[in-house]
Amino acid sequence: MWEFLGGSLSLRIAVTLSLVLTVILLVFIFVATNVLRSDLFSTRRDMILADAAVRFSQVQNTLDQSTAVTTDQVQDAVTQTLTAIRESAAGAGAVEVLLLRSPDSSEAFRINEYVNPEYISVIGGGIRDELAHDVGLWQSVALANGADTIPGIIVGALIDVPYAGPYEMFVVYSLEQEQSTLNSIIQVFTVGSVPVLLLMGLVSFVLVYRLLSPVRAAAGAARSLAAGNLSSRLRVSGRDEMAQLGATFNDMAESLQSKITDYDSLSKLQQSFVSDVSHELRTPMTTIRMADEVIFDDRDALPPASKRSAELLHVEVARFEQMLADLLEISRYDAQSAQFDPESADIYSLVEKVVSANAELADHLGVEVQLGPRPERCSVPVDAIRIERVVRNLLVNACEYSEGMPVRVTVAAGKTSVAIRVRDYGVGMEADTVRRVFDRFYRANPARTRSTGGTGLGLAISKEDVTLHNGVINAWGEPGRGSSFVVTLPRVAGSAVTEFPLIVWEDHA
Amino acid sequence: MTPRILVVDDDASLAEMIGIVLRAEGFEVFECFDGAEAFEVFESCDPHLVLLDVMLPGRSGIQICEDIRQVSNVPIIMLTARSDTADVVAGLEAGADDYVPKPFKPKELVARIRARLRSQNDAGEEQLVLGDLAIDQSRHEVRRGDEVVPLTPLEFDLLVALARAPWRVFTREELLEQVWGYRHAADTRLVNVHVQRLRSKIERDAESPSLVITVRGVGYRAGTGS
Numbered sequence: 001m002w003e004f005l006g007g008s009l010s011l012r013i014a015v016t017l018s019l020v021l022t023v024i025l026l027v028f029i030f031v032a033t034n035v036l037r038s039d040l041f042s043t044r045r046d047m048i049l050a051d052a053a054v055r056f057s058q059v060q061n062t063l064d065q066s067t068a069v070t071t072d073q074v075q076d077a078v079t080q081t082l083t084a085i086r087e088s089a090a091g092a093g094a095v096e097v098l099l100l101r102s103p104d105s106s107e108a109f110r111i112n113e114y115v116n117p118e119y120i121s122v123i124g125g126g127i128r129d130e131l132a133h134d135v136g137l138w139q140s141v142a143l144a145n146g147a148d149t150i151p152g153i154i155v156g157a158l159i160d161v162p163y164a165g166p167y168e169m170f171v172v173y174s175l176e177q178e179q180s181t182l183n184s185i186i187q188v189f190t191v192g193s194v195p196v197l198l199l200m201g202l203v204s205f206v207l208v209y210r211l212l213s214p215v216r217a218a219a220g221a222a223r224s225l226a227a228g229n230l231s232s233r234l235r236v237s238g239r240d241e242m243a244q245l246g247a248t249f250n251d252m253a254e255s256l257q258s259k260i261t262d263y264d265s266l267s268k269l270q271q272s273f274v275s276d277v278s279h280e281l282r283t284p285m286t287t288i289r290m291a292d293e294v295i296f297d298d299r300d301a302l303p304p305a306s307k308r309s310a311e312l313l314h315v316e317v318a319r320f321e322q323m324l325a326d327l328l329e330i331s332r333y334d335a336q337s338a339q340f341d342p343e344s345a346d347i348y349s350l351v352e353k354v355v356s357a358n359a360e361l362a363d364h365l366g367v368e369v370q371l372g373p374r375p376e377r378c379s380v381p382v383d384a385i386r387i388e389r390v391v392r393n394l395l396v397n398a399c400e401y402s403e404g405m406p407v408r409v410t411v412a413a414g415k416t417s418v419a420i421r422v423r424d425y426g427v428g429m430e431a432d433t434v435r436r437v438f439d440r441f442y443r444a445n446p447a448r449t450r451s452t453g454g455t456g457l458g459l460a461i462s463k464e465d466v467t468l469h470n471g472v473i474n475a476w477g478e479p480g481r482g483s484s485f486v487v488t489l490p491r492v493a494g495s496a497v498t499e500f501p502l503i504v505w506e507d508h509a
Numbered sequence: 510m511t512p513r514i515l516v517v518d519d520d521a522s523l524a525e526m527i528g529i530v531l532r533a534e535g536f537e538v539f540e541c542f543d544g545a546e547a548f549e550v551f552e553s554c555d556p557h558l559v560l561l562d563v564m565l566p567g568r569s570g571i572q573i574c575e576d577i578r579q580v581s582n583v584p585i586i587m588l589t590a591r592s593d594t595a596d597v598v599a600g601l602e603a604g605a606d607d608y609v610p611k612p613f614k615p616k617e618l619v620a621r622i623r624a625r626l627r628s629q630n631d632a633g634e635e636q637l638v639l640g641d642l643a644i645d646q647s648r649h650e651v652r653r654g655d656e657v658v659p660l661t662p663l664e665f666d667l668l669v670a671l672a673r674a675p676w677r678v679f680t681r682e683e684l685l686e687q688v689w690g691y692r693h694a695a696d697t698r699l700v701n702v703h704v705q706r707l708r709s710k711i712e713r714d715a716e717s718p719s720l721v722i723t724v725r726g727v728g729y730r731a732g733t734g735s
Contacts, residue, residue, distance in 0.1 A: 287523045287526045291526055
């Protein structure tokens with residue numbers, strides 16, 4: 001229930017207020033009816049006592065003036081008197097009159113008791129004992145009324161019956177009238193409080209709901225802001241706390257918007273700069289490249305110094321071109337303008353293709369490249385050009401540093417990811433190198449120098465390429481034991497890698 | 510006959526360098542450094558192929574491409590410094606047959622030029638029929654009834670490649686190899702753009718093509734025309 005209400009502060013407050021009000025009303029009804037009850041009771045009791053006193057003295061007077069002498073005569077007189085009294089007292093709420101022989105009486109002369117068996121039971125022993133010593137006592141009793149009981153009062157007095165001595169006379173009064181009055185009052189209270197409660201709940205809900213409307217508007221605006229609608233603002237009116245909230249929110253949104261617009265324009269500037277540099281550098285690069293090819297092709301016709309120069313120029317132009325391409329690629333990542341259009345590709349075939357494309361280089365370096373067996377189901381959505389670039393980069397690096405030892409390339413498929421491992425058994429890497437191997441332009445210790453000059457950006461780009469696929473690239477190496485690089489790609493484009501089908505280093509298992 | 514090639518590039522050094530390389534390969538080369546003059550030079554020298562830089566002062570390569578396509582089906586190869594932007598697609602849509610991203614190797618450029626020139630020369634003798642189209646390979650002509658459907662040589666080659674094996678689905682890579690002469694995988698946008706252009710010329714309703722059918726996830730195949 002509370003969880004259900006958790007979503008709406010207004011509803012929660014309305015329910016809480018209603019519950020509190022219910023308790024207050026219950027206490028009020030309880031106290032009020034109690035006060036009323038005792039008030040009604042004491043008023044009625046006083047009336048009853050006054051009425052009873054009159055009845056008793058009437059009976060006593062009548063009996064005192066009676067001329068009856070025989071038992072039968074006395075009996076008749078008593079019966080007549082009591083019957084008359086019973087009828088006349090009915091108007092005052094009396095329901096029965098009884099006359100019992102006092103248990104203390106020792107007179108031999110006795111008359112029949114005037115008794116209604118229905119009521120005899122309500123006259124407890126207590127009042128009779130006390131009556132022996134006193135006059136005009138009363139007691140609260142419960143009178144049977146069908147299945148229910150109704151409150152009543154009995155009043156007793158000792159009556160001196162001629163010749164027969166003291167008899168106990170009781171008048172039974174019913175408080176049915178008072179009880180029903182009280183009941184109707186309780187009923188009115190209870191029935192009346194239900195609409196009050198409902199109204200209270202409703203009113204408090206509406207009030208709080210309206211009070212909270214700026215908060216709801218703020219939440220909506222914040223949501224819209226988070227969704228990228230930077231121009232979303234709150235309408236602010238008045239000067240209360242809610243208006244301050246709105247104004248502060250608007251200030252925040254304003255500064256956020258201007259910051260983001262700044263960054264946006266900076267980023268656009270950066271992108272167009274990269275693009276411009278790309279165009280400006282590529283055209284002269286093309287000319288240089290073509291001139292270099294022409295000179296290089298004719299190098300045999302040149303004198304030795306010029307020929308060697310032509311060869312050096314050729315190698316360095318190629319390197320320069322690669323560096324330019326790498327720089328542009330990494331700036332594209334920095335400008336976050338790298339596009340990612342994954343298409344399902346068989347990773348093993350992709351690796352196979354890269355291995356055979358680089359067979360010549362491996363031969364040249366005297367390195368045997370061993371490609372592991374084909375795993376089942378190794379298709380993954382990838383940008384094939386990028387992943388080929390990553391594999392080529394790792395493979396060429398491994399061949400460069402393997403010192404003639406074989407290079408092992410393994411592809412493995414897991415349930416949610418596919419991994420490629422390129423492992424060499426050459427010079428290896430220091431711990432510091434392992435940590436920084438993906439840094440831009442990072443050069444490891446002199447032991448790790450290469451024959452063909454790299455650009456220093458290859459692994460940095462590989463890491464970006466893999467990250468673009470939401471993949472993970474890990475490296476490990478130990479001096480003298482070689483290096484290992486593992487690329488793990490998720491099977492579902494965009495989901496994170498949670499499973500690693502290949503471990504980076506055998507000791508890490 | 511020496512093939513004539515028009516090189517349009519505002520960078521004089523590059524245009525001259527390309528001239529040196531192409532002359533060494535036995536081509537006759539005309540150079541133009543200004544986009545505004547390109548069309549005049551084109552009309553005066555009537556080249557067999559045009560190399561066109563995308564970014565030009567005066568008139569952009571894309572506009573020149575459109576101008577030339579108004580009057581000629583000559584092969585056009587764009588030279589572009591921005592292979593990763595919309596420029597390439599815009600150039601192809603304007604009617605260029607192929608593009609070479611800068612910086613390129615001279616051999617690569619020559620290979621691309623030869624691939625485009627060859628397609629005009631070594632046509633087969635077969636008469637092919639695709640739907641309601643009659644393809645006359647020797648005359649390099651496509652007819653619908655009595656009406657000639659004008660196609661560029663590249664579009665013609667693309668249509669012939671598909672029509673020769675109507676039962677077969679070609680991947681974009683296969684078409685790149687067969688029609689463009691690429692040995693390695695290249696930009697498959699080339700295929701997509703030219704299939705669109707081809708459809709706009711031969712299909713009765715380019716929105717629901719019946720002659721060149723897309724096979725999702727694979728490539729294209731010839732349709733029956735119905």
